[in-house]
Amino acid sequence: xxxxxxxxxxxxxxxxxxxxxxxxxxxxxxxxxxxxxxxxxxxxxxxxxxxxxxxxxxxxxxxxxxxxxxxxxxxxxxxxxxxxxxxxxxxxxxxxxxxxxxxxxxxxxxxxxxxxxxxxxxxxxxxxxxxxxxxxxxxxxxxxxxxxxxxxxxxxxxxxxxxxxxxxxxxxxxxxxxxxxxxxxxxxxxxxxxxxxxxxxxxxxxxxxxxxxxxxxxxxxxxxxxxxxxxxxxxxxxxxxxxxxxxxxxxxxxxxxxxxxxxxxxxxxxxxxxxxxxxxxxxxxxxxxxxxxxxxxxxxxxxxxxxxxx
Amino acid sequence: xxxxxxxxxxxxxxxxxxxxxxxxxxxxxxxxxxxxxxxxxxxxxxxxxxxxxxxxxxxxxxxxxxxxxxxxxxxxxxxxxxxxxxxxxxxxxxxxxxxxxxxxxxxxxxxxxxxxxxxxxxxxxxxxxxxxxxxxxxxxxxxxxxxxxxxxxxxxxxxxxxxxxxxxxxxxxxxxxxxxxxxxxxxxxxxxxxxxxxxxxxxxxxxxxxxxxxxxxxxxxxxxxxxxxxxxxxxxxxxxxxxxxxxxxxxxxxxxxxxxxxxxxxxxxxxxxxxxxxxxx
Numbered sequence: 252x253x254x255x256x257x258x259x260x261x262x263x264x265x266x267x268x269x270x271x272x273x274x275x276x277x278x279x280x281x282x283x284x285x286x287x288x289x290x291x292x293x294x295x296x297x298x299x300x301x302x303x304x305x306x307x308x309x310x311x312x313x314x315x316x317x318x319x320x321x322x323x324x325x326x327x328x329x330x331x332x333x334x335x336x337x338x339x340x341x342x343x344x345x346x347x348x349x350x351x352x353x354x355x356x357x358x359x360x361x362x363x364x365x366x367x368x369x370x371x372x373x374x375x376x377x378x379x380x381x382x383x384x385x386x387x388x389x390x391x392x393x394x395x396x397x398x399x400x401x402x403x404x405x406x407x408x409x410x411x412x413x414x415x416x417x418x419x420x421x422x423x424x425x426x427x428x429x430x431x432x433x434x435x436x437x438x439x440x441x442x443x444x445x446x447x448x449x450x451x452x453x454x455x456x457x458x459x460x461x462x463x464x465x466x467x468x469x470x471x472x473x474x475x476x477x478x479x480x481x482x483x484x485x486x487x488x489x490x491x492x493x494x495x496x497x498x499x500x501x502x503x504x505x506x507x508x509x510x511x512x513x514x515x516x517x518x519x520x521x522x523x524x525x526x527x528x529x530x531x532x533x534x535x536x537x538x539x540x541x542x543x544x545x546x547x548x549x550x551x552x553x554x555x556x557x558x559x560x561x
Numbered sequence: 562x563x564x565x566x567x568x569x570x571x572x573x574x575x576x577x578x579x580x581x582x583x584x585x586x587x588x589x590x591x592x593x594x595x596x597x598x599x600x601x602x603x604x605x606x607x608x609x610x611x612x613x614x615x616x617x618x619x620x621x622x623x624x625x626x627x628x629x630x631x632x633x634x635x636x637x638x639x640x641x642x643x644x645x646x647x648x649x650x651x652x653x654x655x656x657x658x659x660x661x662x663x664x665x666x667x668x669x670x671x672x673x674x675x676x677x678x679x680x681x682x683x684x685x686x687x688x689x690x691x692x693x694x695x696x697x698x699x700x701x702x703x704x705x706x707x708x709x710x711x712x713x714x715x716x717x718x719x720x721x722x723x724x725x726x727x728x729x730x731x732x733x734x735x736x737x738x739x740x741x742x743x744x745x746x747x748x749x750x751x752x753x754x755x756x757x758x759x760x761x762x763x764x765x766x767x768x769x770x771x772x773x774x775x776x777x778x779x780x781x782x783x784x785x786x787x788x789x790x791x792x793x794x795x796x797x798x799x800x801x802x803x804x805x806x807x808x809x810x811x812x813x814x815x816x817x818x819x820x821x822x823x824x825x826x827x828x829x830x831x832x833x834x835x836x837x838x839x840x841x842x
Contacts, residue, residue, distance in 0.1 A: 258739035259656065265648040266665040269713060272706060273668045276675065279686045334582025342579055351583065353831060358590050360823045362767025364794045365816045368801045369593050372600075372809070413589045420586075444572035466674075473676025475770040476798065500678045500770070507682075507774045523682045527675060534674035538667070 276527060284521035286514050295521065301486040303506070308518040310525075312486040316496040317526075320404060320478065321471035323492075324411035329464050332416045333453075336423035336463075341435075341449050352421075359417035367480035370410045375401040375481055378409070382493055397493040400483065405492040407482035411471045419467035426459030426544055427452060459544030465537035469530050475500040499526045594820070601817025604810040614780055620807040624815060626782045630697070630791040633784060634776060635766050637701025642708035643758055649709070650716025650754075651742060657721075666717070669710035680706050681771035689775060697783075697790040700776025704765040711764065715757025719750040722837070756833045763826035767819050769794035793819060 281288075287295060291308060298309025339351050379401030389395050397403075430452045438448035453460065483495020484505060499522050510516040608623045615622030649669070653662045684703035689695055723746050731741035747754070769792075777789035778799060784790075793815050800812035 255738050258737070258742075259652075262648045262652040262655070263661060265645050266652040266661050268645060269649045269665050269672065269709060270661075270668040272709070273671050273675075275687075276679065276683045279683050280679070283682070283686045283690075331582040331585050334579040335586055338579040338583050342576055343583075353827070354590060355583075355586055357824070357827060358586060360763065360767075360827050361590075361593060362769070362794065362819050362823065364767065364769045364797050364801075365593065365597060365820055368797060368812055368816050369596055371801055373592065373596050413586070416586050444568050446572035446575035447568070449575070469674050473674075473678065475676065475678045480798075480801065500676055503678050503682065504770055504773055507685075508777070520682055520686075523679050527679045530674055530676055530679075531671060534671060535667075538670055 277524075280520055280524040280527055284517045284524050286517035287521045288517075290514065291518075295518070296525075299488055301502075303510075303515050303518075306514065308514070310499075310518075310522055312488050313497055313499040313502050313522060314525075315488045316404075316482065316486075317472055317498040317500070319496070320407045320411055320482065320498055321468055323404070323408035324415055324471045325464065325468050327408065327412035328416045328419060328467060331412075332419035332463075332467065333423055333460065335416070335420040336427055337449055337453070339420075340424050340427040341452070342445075352424075355417050355420055357417075358413065359421075363414070363474065363476040366410055366414060366477035370406060370477055370481040374410060375406050378403075378406045381405075393490045395493055396491045397489070399493060400495060402481055402483040403491075403493050403495045404482065404489075407478045407496075407498075408492070410477050410481055411474055414474060414477065415467035415470045418470050419463050422463035422466055422541065423460050426456045426463060426541065429459070429545060430455045456544060458547070459541050462537045462540030462544065465533055465540065469533040469537060472533065473500055473526060473530050475504050479504050499523075597813065597816050597820050600810075600813035601820075604814035605817060609811065609814050613782055618805070622811075624791075624793065624796055624811065626779065627791040627793045627796040627815070629782070629784065630776070630779070631766060631793045633697055633786070633790060634700045634704055634772070634792055635762060637698065637786070638704035638708050638765055639758070639762060641702065641705035642712055642761070645705075646709045646712025646758075646761075647716050647747075647754060650713040651720065651747070653713065653717040654720035655738070655742060665713070669713045672706070672710040673714070676770075677703075677707060677768055678770040678773075681773060681775055684771065684775045692787075694787065695775065695777035695789040697776050697786045697788065700772045700790065700792070701786075703771035703775045704768060707765050707768065707771065708761045711761035712754075712757050715760070716750075716754050719753030719757065719837075720746060722753065723749045752833050753837050756830045756837075759826050760830050763823045767794060767823060769798050773798075 287308065291298075295308060295310050296314065297311060298307070299311040300307045300309045301312060335351075335355060339348055339355075343351060379399055382395075382399030382401065382405075385395055385399070434455050435448045435452050438451045443451070478498055479501040482498060482501060484497050484501060485495040486497045486502070487494065489496060503519050503523055503526075507516075507519055510519055608621065610623060610628065611625055612621070612623035613625050649665055653665050653669075656662045681703050684699050684706065688699035688702050727745055727749055728741055731745040732738075736744070772792050772795050776792060776795075778795045779789045779791045797812045797815040797819070800808040800815070803809065
């Protein structure tokens with residue numbers, strides 16, 4: 252029994268290490284940002300002026316840029332990701348399934364820096380052409396105001412959307428797989444069309460699918476290199492898709508090594524701390540939803556709902 | 562009948578939309594590969610792999626220092642992360658259901674979702690700031706932290722795939738738990754565990770953000786772990802945003818090397834996974 256305990260203690264120590272790492276990140280980031288937290292308090296997040304030279308640190312533009320770009324990316328990526336998940340799980344012939352999974356997952360494997368490089372030299376010029384071609388009438392809308400630079404919110408949202416599609420679609424696919432086959436069979440037996448049967452399966456899996464979408468959102472929030480390279484890095488709050496803006500991750504990447512005084516550094520680390528906390532919450536919520544879905548989908552755990560198919 | 566036609570039409574529309582989604586995702590993939598391969602191949606030559614960067618403004622030169630740097634950084638990361646990841650993975654599968662196993666699984670998933678730039682700040686705080694020095698060690702640490710959760714989770718999953726009869730057989734023969742794990746269960750799951758490690762390696766080899774302020778960059782050849790060191794990704798970043806045509810050309814070449822590496826790892830992993838699934842089925 253002693254030997255058993257020794258084994259458990261040794262490998263248990265490494266398990267504790269993994270848990271400890273998450274805690275340590277939170278503690279270390281708080282410790283390294285206290286100057287800024289103590290100095291500015293909540294005002295740090297409400298002030299929209301970021302002028303390190305003058306010692307003014309307001310992080311609102313970064314919060315805005317991060318949420319806006321991630322939100323737009325989510326809007327673009329979610330329908331596509333769910334379409335892919337449904338196509339692979341329900342519609343495509345068996346021989347095509349393997350290759351499709353491989354290629355969509357390849358999209359997740361391409362390094363962020365490669366997305367960024369492609370973004371600078373291929374996507375941004377294309378976006379600029381698109382912006383130039385935009386009719387004058389539409390250009391008057393706040394959504395499309397500003398000069399056609401190419402770099403800006405639109406390019407960032409597009410590249411983010413491509414990057415999160417594989418994450419959302421692979422989790423959504425797993426979730427759809429846990430829906431009991433009887434669900435779809437029952438719908439078909441009642442005379443449902445393909446769309447109606449799949450809709451009932453999606454409805455059944457809705458909790459897990461929301462989880463999958465949130466997982467993609469979490470990815471988008473923290474994405475750094477590709478966004479940094481195409482968003483234009485200008486700390487302003489603008490509704491315009493054409494305007495160069497800035498995100499939390501991008502400002503850290505760009506200015507960290509240039510932070511000349513301690514307050515500047517602590518302000519950047521505070522942005523990192525909040526980014527850490529936001530992604531922590533979004534990811535935990537997403538895992539919780541996916542996990543809850545896994546529980547309800549267990550066969551015979553609850554009666555199959557047919558209402559959605561009718 | 563009218564209603565029926567409408568439903569059929571809607572269904573067809575839905576199927577078409579799903580098919581279109583696949584195309585919408587594959588088009589950017591195709592475009593990225595097209596440009597990376599197209600522009601990269603033109604820039605790729607022997608000098609790129611064997612020469613050091615030329616002074617600013619002089620064309621030519623290569624990225625030898627960056628390749629060596631990435632090799633050292635990923636090596637350091639693997640050295641730290643593979644033992645930690647595999648052992649915590651063993652804990653999660655051996656003691657599944659215990660509170661620590663659940664907490665570890667949650668922590669690993671959380672760590673996996675932490676933005677890499679945040680991991681970089683953490684490594685900066687504990688490995689750069691105290692010594693007032695960017696170093697290869699700090700960069701390796703940041704990458705290692707990113708590797709741990711991936712390896713831990715794949716190890717756990719692979720161990721759970723091993724048939725229970727194998728464990729029971731070992732225990733019935735009087736093996737201790739440690740002996741059963743290390744001589745029977747882990748060897749049976751080894752191909753899967755190695756695959757996990759390869760995928761983790763592929764992921765961190767392409768990371769840039771956590772290196773920006775840990776290993777930093779170095780124009781010169783260096784293998785000193787206490788000094789800043791170059792890496793392919795940071796070098797590609799520096800070159801991509803530079804005003805020099807020749808540097809941009811080299812950035813594409815670097816990107817091609819990165820993508821080829823990732824692609825090779827993915828294909829390898831897929832082949833091994835397919836074999837594992839056939840093996841246990």
